[in-house]
Amino acid sequence: MTVSVPPRPREVMTALVSPEGRRDPYPLYDALRAHGGLVPVKPGLMAAVGYAECSRALREPRLLVQDAASHDALYPNWRSHSSLRGFTNSVLYTNPPDHSRMRRLMSAAFTPRRVAGLEPAIVRMTDRLLDRMARLGGDGAPVDFMAEFAYRLPVAVIGAMLGVPDDDRIWFRTAVEHVTVALEGVSRASDLAPADRAMDELAAYFTALVGRRRRRPADDLISALVQAHDNDGERFTEDELVGNLVLLLAAGFDTTTHLLGQGLQLAFAHPEWAARLPHDPHLAAGYVEETLRIAPPVHATSRIAGTEVDLLGTRVPAGTKVLVLLAAGNRDPRRFPEPHRFDPARPDVQPLSFGAGAHFCLGAPLARLEARLALPRLLARFPGLAPAGTPTLRDRLVVPGHDELPVTVGRPPAAGDGLGDQRNSRYR
Ligand code: HEM
Numbered sequence: 476m477t478v479s480v481p482p483r484p485r486e487v488m489t490a491l492v493s494p495e496g497r498r499d500p501y502p503l504y505d506a507l508r509a510h511g512g513l514v515p516v517k518p519g520l521m522a523a524v525g526y527a528e529c530s531r532a533l534r535e536p537r538l539l540v541q542d543a544a545s546h547d548a549l550y551p552n553w554r555s556h557s558s559l560r561g562f563t564n565s566v567l568y569t570n571p572p573d574h575s576r577m578r579r580l581m582s583a584a585f586t587p588r589r590v591a592g593l594e595p596a597i598v599r600m601t602d603r604l605l606d607r608m609a610r611l612g613g614d615g616a617p618v619d620f621m622a623e624f625a626y627r628l629p630v631a632v633i634g635a636m637l638g639v640p641d642d643d644r645i646w647f648r649t650a651v652e653h654v655t656v657a658l659e660g661v662s663r664a665s666d667l668a669p670a671d672r673a674m675d676e677l678a679a680y681f682t683a684l685v686g687r688r689r690r691r692p693a694d695d696l697i698s699a700l701v702q703a704h705d706n707d708g709e710r711f712t713e714d715e716l717v718g719n720l721v722l723l724l725a726a727g728f729d730t731t732t733h734l735l736g737q738g739l740q741l742a743f744a745h746p747e748w749a750a751r752l753p754h755d756p757h758l759a760a761g762y763v764e765e766t767l768r769i770a771p772p773v774h775a776t777s778r779i780a781g782t783e784v785d786l787l788g789t790r791v792p793a794g795t796k797v798l799v800l801l802a803a804g805n806r807d808p809r810r811f812p813e814p815h816r817f818d819p820a821r822p823d824v825q826p827l828s829f830g831a832g833a834h835f836c837l838g839a840p841l842a843r844l845e846a847r848l849a850l851p852r853l854l855a856r857f858p859g860l861a862p863a864g865t866p867t868l869r870d871r872l873v874v875p876g877h878d879e880l881p882v883t884v885g886r887p888p889a890a891g892d893g894l895g896d897q898r899n900s901r902y903r
Pocket of ligand 1: 533540566567568578633722723726727728730731734771772773776777827828829830831833834835836837838839841842
């Protein structure tokens with residue numbers, strides 16, 4: 476379906492938040508970029524849509540994330556929402572010095588060694604889930620890839636890393652689905668009742684688990700964070716510890732789930748690359764980077780100018796909100812020739828998909844590892860994997876992805892098979 480593209484930035488922005496715009500935002504990102512890399516939308520709001528402008532905005536220390544103080548100034552009632560309160564206790568919504576302190580504590584626990592050590596477990600979990608898909612779809616029945624694989628793998632991995640008992644992971648999908656609405660921006664505050672309930676449940680769950688790990692530490696991330704809290708001169712408050720655990724859980728699988736979904740959808744749209752993926756061990760890294768570039772799980776983040784800033788020659792007045800459209804920057808033709816073309820052999824990709832600067836995604840190495848291991852194994856195991864019917868897209872602006880992606884495991888795919896009206900500019 477083609478979205479008609481209105482010319483003025485303000486109108487483009489209105490179209491972007493409409494259901495059609497959320498479904499296929501790329502023509503609208505292009506329409507915004509026609510006005511420059513950093514576009515004034517209305518007084519107090521600018522949109523970064525160029526690669527260089529997004530990258531610079533994220534690295535500029537005078538552009539701040541929306542912390543409790545800026546929420547206080549902008550949204551007087553925000554404290555009545557436990558979902559917003561919970562996330563403002565985490566690294567994602569704090570600025571220095573609190574952010575630097577928490578980020579140091581988290582980086583000390585979330586080490587490259589801990590991530591690399593997960594590789595054999597990720598392979599085991601992947602193969603177990605592929606066995607399950609084979610059982611569910613062995614008679615030709617459609618299997619929902621999102622529910623049966625793309626969600627289950629990251630939740631099992633982050634669950635194992637955190638040290639969450641297996642049986643407790645079952646209710647996480649619904650809780651995280653609800654709580655992440657709070658990350659879509661305060662404009663949806665009226666929709667926050669389910670997010671608040673989910674935050675209350677998750678916070679109570681992690682508070683109890685932290686108590687157990689404090690009494691009896693284990694070899695897991697929760698214990699490592701609890702110990703960093705207890706033994707170092709630097710400290711988490713109890714609320715920060717719980718807020719960051721909810722963030723790790725939510726960020727740990729909501730996003731990676733959609734990276735796997737997008738990776739498979741692109742495989743269906745580009746069977747020539749899909750066929751090579753299981754046999755070319757060097758291709759996986761490029762395939763995943765290009766998936767991250769062209770179909771990033773997280774489309775946007777934002778910053779607020781603490782003081783006036785000159786951003787690559789454009790003045791950003793103090794107090795201006797800068798919407799950083801990562802997905803738009805990833806398709807900037809000044810940075811990527813033929814930006815709408817999926818090309819896993821593209822050199823020097825460095826997508827904006829994990830952010831940049833002080834808040835660069837803590838879990839990027841883990842998400843990359845999961846996708847690089849899982850996608851080739853999936854396609855090797857089911858050479859006849861094919862779309863079955865129409866996938867349903869999530870109605871979200873920040874983390875769009877799929878709700879359902881039905882597949883059959885036994886029939887060889889034909890180009891474009893079953894993509895139907897999902898063949899929009901997300902998958903060119
Ligand atoms: C494909 C998967 C993922 C994507 C696309 C993604 C994307 C992002 C982005 C764009 C940011 C920066 C937000 C900003 O600057 O405002 C971020 C931050 C963060 N991510 Fe991820 N993420 C992914 C996976 C993960 C995983 C697996 C984890 C943890 C297990 C994780 C934990 C975090 C944390 C803790 C932050 C906040 C860092 C800070 O504020 O200092 N993410 N992520």
